[in-house]
Amino acid sequence: MSSYIEGIIMLSGINLIAVLGLSLLTGFAGLFSFGHAGFMAIGAYSAAICTTILKLPFAVGIAAGGATAAGASWLIGRATLKLKGDYFCIATLGFGEAIRLILDNFQGLGGARGWPGIPPSTTIWNILILDVIGVALLANLVRSRHGRNMIAVREEELAAQVAGIDVFKYKMLALVVSAAYAGVAGSLLAHYMTFIQPKMFSMVKSTELTIIVIFGGLGSISGSVLGAVVLTFLPELLRAVDKWRLVVYGLAVIGIMIGRPRGLMGGFELTPASLRRHFADRKEAKAAKAAQVAEDAELGKDGL
Amino acid sequence: MRVRNFAAALLVALVLISCGGAKQADVIKVGWFGALTGDQAVWGNNEYNTVKMLFEEINAAGGVKVGDKTYTLEAVGYDNKGDAQEAVNVVRRLTSQDKVVAILGPNASGNAIPIAPILEGAKVPDIATVATNPKVTVLDGKVKPYNFRVCFIDPYQGAVAAGFAYDVLKARKAAILYDVSDDYSQGLRQFFVENFKKYGGEIVADESFKSGDVDFRPQLSKIKAQNPDIIFMPYFFKEVALSANQARELGMTQVLMGGDGWPSDQLISMGAAAVEGSYFVNHLDYDDPDVADYKARYFKKYGIQTELNGYLVHDAVLMLVDALKRAGEPTGEAIAKALETTNIKGITGTIKISAQTHNPEGKDAAIIKIVGGKYVFQQKYAAK
Numbered sequence: 001m002s003s004y005i006e007g008i009i010m011l012s013g014i015n016l017i018a019v020l021g022l023s024l025l026t027g028f029a030g031l032f033s034f035g036h037a038g039f040m041a042i043g044a045y046s047a048a049i050c051t052t053i054l055k056l057p058f059a060v061g062i063a064a065g066g067a068t069a070a071g072a073s074w075l076i077g078r079a080t081l082k083l084k085g086d087y088f089c090i091a092t093l094g095f096g097e098a099i100r101l102i103l104d105n106f107q108g109l110g111g112a113r114g115w116p117g118i119p120p121s122t123t124i125w126n127i128l129i130l131d132v133i134g135v136a137l138l139a140n141l142v143r144s145r146h147g148r149n150m151i152a153v154r155e156e157e158l159a160a161q162v163a164g165i166d167v168f169k170y171k172m173l174a175l176v177v178s179a180a181y182a183g184v185a186g187s188l189l190a191h192y193m194t195f196i197q198p199k200m201f202s203m204v205k206s207t208e209l210t211i212i213v214i215f216g217g218l219g220s221i222s223g224s225v226l227g228a229v230v231l232t233f234l235p236e237l238l239r240a241v242d243k244w245r246l247v248v249y250g251l252a253v254i255g256i257m258i259g260r261p262r263g264l265m266g267g268f269e270l271t272p273a274s275l276r277r278h279f280a281d282r283k284e285a286k287a288a289k290a291a292q293v294a295e296d297a298e299l300g301k302d303g304l
Numbered sequence: 305m306r307v308r309n310f311a312a313a314l315l316v317a318l319v320l321i322s323c324g325g326a327k328q329a330d331v332i333k334v335g336w337f338g339a340l341t342g343d344q345a346v347w348g349n350n351e352y353n354t355v356k357m358l359f360e361e362i363n364a365a366g367g368v369k370v371g372d373k374t375y376t377l378e379a380v381g382y383d384n385k386g387d388a389q390e391a392v393n394v395v396r397r398l399t400s401q402d403k404v405v406a407i408l409g410p411n412a413s414g415n416a417i418p419i420a421p422i423l424e425g426a427k428v429p430d431i432a433t434v435a436t437n438p439k440v441t442v443l444d445g446k447v448k449p450y451n452f453r454v455c456f457i458d459p460y461q462g463a464v465a466a467g468f469a470y471d472v473l474k475a476r477k478a479a480i481l482y483d484v485s486d487d488y489s490q491g492l493r494q495f496f497v498e499n500f501k502k503y504g505g506e507i508v509a510d511e512s513f514k515s516g517d518v519d520f521r522p523q524l525s526k527i528k529a530q531n532p533d534i535i536f537m538p539y540f541f542k543e544v545a546l547s548a549n550q551a552r553e554l555g556m557t558q559v560l561m562g563g564d565g566w567p568s569d570q571l572i573s574m575g576a577a578a579v580e581g582s583y584f585v586n587h588l589d590y591d592d593p594d595v596a597d598y599k600a601r602y603f604k605k606y607g608i609q610t611e612l613n614g615y616l617v618h619d620a621v622l623m624l625v626d627a628l629k630r631a632g633e634p635t636g637e638a639i640a641k642a643l644e645t646t647n648i649k650g651i652t653g654t655i656k657i658s659a660q661t662h663n664p665e666g667k668d669a670a671i672i673k674i675v676g677g678k679y680v681f682q683q684k685y686a687a688k
Contacts, residue, residue: 002400104485113487195418
């Protein structure tokens with residue numbers, strides 16, 4: 001496998017982890033965030049501190065990245081999760097930009113000039129393993145009682161509250177878990193690039209993550225997986241069209257959103273069981289149609 | 305369904321196109337990358353156009369003799385939007401799929417730093433154009449084996465600006481306005497401050513803004529209150545023009561100074577009277593007879609004036625061709641080895657690469673003054 005393809009697979013695997021987290025927050029708990037790059041930045045810098053300055057193993061770095069991002073999200077959640085809908089979205093936007101500017105100003109970690117010389121510990125294998133763990137954890141979480149409670153909060157907050165669900169607690173759980181995913185993705189990115197710079201975690205990155213989640217389909221884990229892979233590969237595939245690359249990229253996203261307004265997999269989950277059901281349905285429909293045709297033919301033969 | 309089939313067919317076609325490409329025996333492929341889209345696109349397009357023009361000229365003149373075989377040069381250029389992640393993607397593509405033997409560019413330090421491990425893995429040298437951060441070629445005291453550059457570095461540029469301000473302009477009190485979210489601006493500010501203090505000057509105000517800001521009046525008012533002799537503005541032409549206009553509106557008459565982010569036709573058209581009489585540090589003198597020929601050739605071919613980056617990528621091409629001739633064989637390793645002993649005369653001055661730092665040594669900076677809407681060369685200035 002050429003190092004080019006390998007690099008893009010690694011990048012989509014890293015994006016996937018961040019997208020999975022955001023998918024939980026946006027797709028299942030119904031909260032939009034435009035500050036997830038901020039959590040990635042926290043994860044990236046914490047992990048880099050662990051491995052580069054403290055010389056700890058990479059695994060510790062990843063864990064620290066996830067944990068500090070989760071901790072930061074808990075603090076920010078305490079302050080902002082009482083805000084409703086759009087207001088929360090604005091608060092996360094401000095948070096993401098604030099993190100970036102703090103890092104820009106903080107010369108101890110390189111400031112805006114960035115931090116080179118992080119060990120290249122990220123390999124395709126540790127990304128793929130973390131991807132699998134990430135998907136499995138998330139799939140189990142959303143199917144558990146906690147996941148169903150989150151969906152209830154997304155669908156109708158007031159009704160969920162009346163039914164006895166602690167709305168704040170479940171929003172907080174979704175936020176902390178999604179921030180931990182973003183932190184892990186940030187740690188992997190730092191050790192893939194071997195260089196981090198606050199510029200890499202700008203609002204553009206946050207928006208990109210949100211686009212992937214919506215593109216893949218809200219409330220669908222398989223959609224997020226598909227979205228992360230497709231949207232990471234697409235700009236590279238489009239190098240063939242040269243200067244029109246980003247125009248075609250934009251058009252492709254718009255086209256798919258018009259064609260499939262709920263995203264690639266909106267509300268639908270690609271699991272072995274769902275596939276079996278899908279094929280069973282089709283078989284049944286075919287059988288029913290055949291029966292209908294046969295019946296029609298029979299009736300026709302009767303000469304009515 | 306039909307739409308989906310069409311989309312699938314399109315994707316397959318794209319994959320085929322992007323993976324394809326016929327092989328030719330006597331062609332040396334050289335990569336280039338930089339921003340062809342985004343806010344740095346002016347410079348990226350300028351660089352890529354220059355590379356293509358020079359390669360055409362070299363090929364028309366018979367190509368390059370490497371060992372005992374003559375090759376023609378082919379440029380493979382990609383856009384990375386000025387984005388560090390895409391820089392990594394692009395370099396992986398250039399080295400593993402296009403099999404280039406060397407890469408020219410990028411202009412941004414933040415894009416030149418993360419590609420180092422990939423260059424080392426693939427054993428392909430890179431010559432950065434205006435990436436002035438010292439860490440592009442040297443990290444933790446060790447030189448990166450496959451990273452080179454053709455320009456001087458920020459500590460030098462900062463020292464030149466500080467020295468010129470203190471020695472020649474006789475400034476004793478300097479104020480600084482800089483872009484805190486930009487790596488180039490932070491670097492230049494740091495080295496200006498260090499050197500100006502070393503000379504015995506005083507920094508009376510040190511104000512910052514962030515990329516995208518358009519109103520600089522609050523910071524300028526604070527600077528005005530300190531009444532400095534000069535104001536150092538180490539950022540890019542667009543913000544320079546805006547902040548200079550606002551400074552003049554506030555009644556500030558100080559001399560403005562800047563670095564190599566200034567030179568652009570847009571600075572003159574946007575800044576007009578506000579930047580009149582200002583000085584900046586540049587890589588070359590635009591009226592130098594050495595650069596006139598390239599300038600004219602570029603204008604003739606593309607119908608627009610070349611930017612600063614064009615001159616530097618021009619010399620990067622000269623460096624590469626010289627290294628190719630001495631390398632004996634067109635492989636990345638041999639070229640990297642030859643690049644270490646580069647000593648040629650480019651249009652931006654003599655380029656003598658130091659094997660310890662991979663930077664050109666002793667390149668004099670040019671001090672330019674804006675007079676009557678024109679860039680007028682003042683003097684070559686070497687920092688002590």
